[in-house]
Amino acid sequence: MPSSRNHQGAHGIGQAEEQLNNQMEAAAEIQGESELDRNIEQAARQPYKASEEEAE
Numbered sequence: 001m002p003s004s005r006n007h008q009g010a011h012g013i014g015q016a017e018e019q020l021n022n023q024m025e026a027a028a029e030i031q032g033e034s035e036l037d038r039n040i041e042q043a044a045r046q047p048y049k050a051s052e053e054e055a056e
Contacts, residue, residue, distance in 0.1 A: 028037065
């Protein structure tokens, strides 16, 4: 039974994330996207690269 709940929770998180992305895109269309927003979106789409500090 708990695995069913965990699966349902993971699915809910995916739905929430999709909804937030849709809202973010709609807001950008309505009010324009700031340079900071574009930078954050670009960084979020980049593959993760550990910094030198993390490697230690």
